[in-house]
Amino acid sequence: MDLSAINPILLLASLMVAATPILLAAIGELVVERAGVLNLGVEGMMITGAICGFIIAVATGSPWLGFIGAAIGGAMLSLLFGVLTQFLLSNQVATGLALTLFGLGLSALMGQGYLGIRAPSFPDWHIPLLGDIPVIGPIVFQHDPMVYIGLLIVASVWFFLNRTRGGLILRAVGENHDAAHALGYHVRRTRMLAIMFGGACAGLGGAYLSLVRVPQWTEGMTAGAGWIALAIVVFASWKPGRLVLGAYLFGGVTVLQLNLQAAGVAVPVEYLSMSPYLATIAVLVIMSAGRAPGSLGRIFHAAR
Amino acid sequence: MKRRTLLASGVAAATLAMAGLPALAQDKTKVGFVYVGPVGDGGWTYEHDKGRQAVEAEFGDAVETVFVESVPEGPDAVRVMQQMALDGADLIFTTSFGYMDQTLEVAAKFPDVKFEHATGFKTADNVGIYSARFYEGRAVQGHIAGNLTKSNIIGYIGSFPIPEVVRGINAAYLAAKAVNPDVEFKIVWAYTWFDPAKEAEAANVLIEQGADVVLQHTDSTAPQAAAQAAGNVYTFGQASDMAEYGPMPRVSSIIDNWAPYYIARTKAVMDGTWESDSTWDGIGAGMVGIGEITDAVPADVKASAEALRDAIAAGEIHPFTGPVNKQDGSVWLADGETADDGTLLGMNFYVEGIEGDIPQ
Numbered sequence: 001m002d003l004s005a006i007n008p009i010l011l012l013a014s015l016m017v018a019a020t021p022i023l024l025a026a027i028g029e030l031v032v033e034r035a036g037v038l039n040l041g042v043e044g045m046m047i048t049g050a051i052c053g054f055i056i057a058v059a060t061g062s063p064w065l066g067f068i069g070a071a072i073g074g075a076m077l078s079l080l081f082g083v084l085t086q087f088l089l090s091n092q093v094a095t096g097l098a099l100t101l102f103g104l105g106l107s108a109l110m111g112q113g114y115l116g117i118r119a120p121s122f123p124d125w126h127i128p129l130l131g132d133i134p135v136i137g138p139i140v141f142q143h144d145p146m147v148y149i150g151l152l153i154v155a156s157v158w159f160f161l162n163r164t165r166g167g168l169i170l171r172a173v174g175e176n177h178d179a180a181h182a183l184g185y186h187v188r189r190t191r192m193l194a195i196m197f198g199g200a201c202a203g204l205g206g207a208y209l210s211l212v213r214v215p216q217w218t219e220g221m222t223a224g225a226g227w228i229a230l231a232i233v234v235f236a237s238w239k240p241g242r243l244v245l246g247a248y249l250f251g252g253v254t255v256l257q258l259n260l261q262a263a264g265v266a267v268p269v270e271y272l273s274m275s276p277y278l279a280t281i282a283v284l285v286i287m288s289a290g291r292a293p294g295s296l297g298r299i300f301h302a303a304r
Numbered sequence: 305m306k307r308r309t310l311l312a313s314g315v316a317a318a319t320l321a322m323a324g325l326p327a328l329a330q331d332k333t334k335v336g337f338v339y340v341g342p343v344g345d346g347g348w349t350y351e352h353d354k355g356r357q358a359v360e361a362e363f364g365d366a367v368e369t370v371f372v373e374s375v376p377e378g379p380d381a382v383r384v385m386q387q388m389a390l391d392g393a394d395l396i397f398t399t400s401f402g403y404m405d406q407t408l409e410v411a412a413k414f415p416d417v418k419f420e421h422a423t424g425f426k427t428a429d430n431v432g433i434y435s436a437r438f439y440e441g442r443a444v445q446g447h448i449a450g451n452l453t454k455s456n457i458i459g460y461i462g463s464f465p466i467p468e469v470v471r472g473i474n475a476a477y478l479a480a481k482a483v484n485p486d487v488e489f490k491i492v493w494a495y496t497w498f499d500p501a502k503e504a505e506a507a508n509v510l511i512e513q514g515a516d517v518v519l520q521h522t523d524s525t526a527p528q529a530a531a532q533a534a535g536n537v538y539t540f541g542q543a544s545d546m547a548e549y550g551p552m553p554r555v556s557s558i559i560d561n562w563a564p565y566y567i568a569r570t571k572a573v574m575d576g577t578w579e580s581d582s583t584w585d586g587i588g589a590g591m592v593g594i595g596e597i598t599d600a601v602p603a604d605v606k607a608s609a610e611a612l613r614d615a616i617a618a619g620e621i622h623p624f625t626g627p628v629n630k631q632d633g634s635v636w637l638a639d640g641e642t643a644d645d646g647t648l649l650g651m652n653f654y655v656e657g658i659e660g661d662i663p664q
Binding site for chain 1: 342344345346374459490491492493498499500501502504505506508509510512513524525526529533548659660663
């Protein structure tokens with residue numbers, strides 16, 4: 001055992017990178033759930049975003065265009081979910097699960113010709129001045145731009161939900177869609193926009209895997225990240241601030257586990273891989289105050 | 305139509321169909337392949353699929369091949385194999401260690417179908433086993449790695465703690481130690497054969513902890529990409545050449561070449577001469593290939609690595625030659641003694657000098 005082999009600065013730095021895909025997917029799902037919709041298709045939207053982003057990045061040579069394509073791809077798939085659940089009133093749980101399975105298959109089909117190809121590189125930003133601060137510099141200020149964009153999206157979502165009129169309407173729709181409808185708000189329109197935002201964010205998270213983390217395309221490469229994102233939303237009790245904490249915690253576990261192994265500490269992998277979910281359950285029990293949005297998962301029909 | 309005539313004609317049709325099917329199936333020899341990863345993984349499964357394509361190219365219309373990819377190890381594999389056998393396969397290759405018990409289970413139900421299980425150690429009347437002596441290639445890798453490393457830390461991404469993988473670690477370590485006494489191995493178990501995100505993560509962690517050579521026993525090219533991003537880190541292609549990552553970070557590779565074996569066994573089934581066997585071939589027989597050693601490796605190291613490769617191929621050097629102690633210090637091989645295949649096939653211990661425990 002040689003714990004000194006673990007460099008805490010590098011560990012924290014790689015933690016920020018490891019947390020980014022699940023952070024992006026989770027913030028999208030948070031908005032969706034605050035609007036009262038439970039979309040279990042995060043995994044499917046992530047992987048679809050991963051391949052859409054990869055295809056476009058390879059075709060154009062620009063990772064930035066790839067990310068935009070990934071967001072559009074994820075949003076398109078979520079649109080399917082939106083039409084099914086909001087207009088055809090299908091069951092949200094079943095539709096979400098179907099969306100995950102569909103996304104996995106669709107992405108495998110789209111990615112047929114893209115196996116073994118390398119993505120255009122996406123260099124890290126070495127932020128001048130800030131990046132040179134000892135200790136904090138390498139941890140916080142020497143990452144690729146998407147890490148900061150992810151945090152920016154979280155901050156914007158917080159501001160939108162808590163400080164704007166639009167956010168208030170979205171929360172009202174999520175808490176009690178009948179009351180919101182009675183007040184004259186467009187429940188369906190609000191929810192469709194939220195669902196598309198969720199899809200776009202999940203797509204960005206998936207593209208982060210295929211364009212930055214791995215960076216290549218392989219089938220099923222999200223490997224359950226979408227489910228972790230769903231768990232984080234509950235863990236964070238639907239609050240953006242706690243979501244960041246949760247994402248870093250969950251992302252940290254994977255990095256830490258490998259670091260411990262390489263340092264020779266024999267912690268059974270199974271314990272560490274189940275720990276995020278155990279933490280979620282524990283948080284649910286302890287913080288029963290973290291109440292889910294009132295209309296979460298319920299079908300809205302104006303005439304009922 | 306009266307009900308009775310309907311029933312009668314139905315029975316007649318069914319009889320006809322049943323009589324017709326075997327006759328049709330006799331025309332072509334049907335060969336099935338069960339893969340653990342996608343055929344595009346660029347590594348293990350990719351090479352098996354090249355073997356399958358070679359069988360098709362060799363026999364043309366006389367054979368029909370089918371494959372199912374990304375079949376999980378464990379009970380789910382039974383379903384896939386059973387379906388293949390029911391669909392009339394004459395010969396089924398199950399290409400991962402984790403299909404061992406499932407292969408035997410299905411084989412017992414279909415005594416007329418021949419099975420070939422890769423890298424396992426259990427046989428039956430209609431189950432043969434085959435594997436390649438990858439540890440011979442690992443010794444060449446270890447030799448190059450021991451020479452290349454400057455930090456004296458070599459990272460190793462293990463898949464599952466099974467004899468196959470442990471054998472590779474030991475062979476690489478012994479060869480690295482022989483040329484560099486200060487060398488240290490850091491081993492990370494990924495518990496997967498194929499998960500690019502996890503493999504990239506593991507490679508990054510090893511690099512962060514000081515490894516400047518990373519060996520992998522997982523199937524994707526993700527560790528190569530991670531090493532490339534990190535810069536001055538050397539890697540080796542696993543199962544397939546992975547030449548697209550050369551000349552740096554990939555400096556050489558182990559290439560599995562299953563095609564000759566698959567063709568020979570398919571021929572045996574066609575001729576009716578197939579018998580259960582246990583094949584374990586190495587560099588000499590061509591089942592294990594060493595990918596081109598790139599110019600990133602100093603010329604003298606390249607020459608000595610090639611000499612080692614040729615000596616192993618000729619049978620002059622055995623990668624496990626004594627004196628070798630086990631991790632706990634007890635004697636395993638006396639001076640000049642070479643390891644027997646039985647011990648190698650069931651290898652569940654590290655040799656002396658490797659730190660850490662094999663997870664149970």
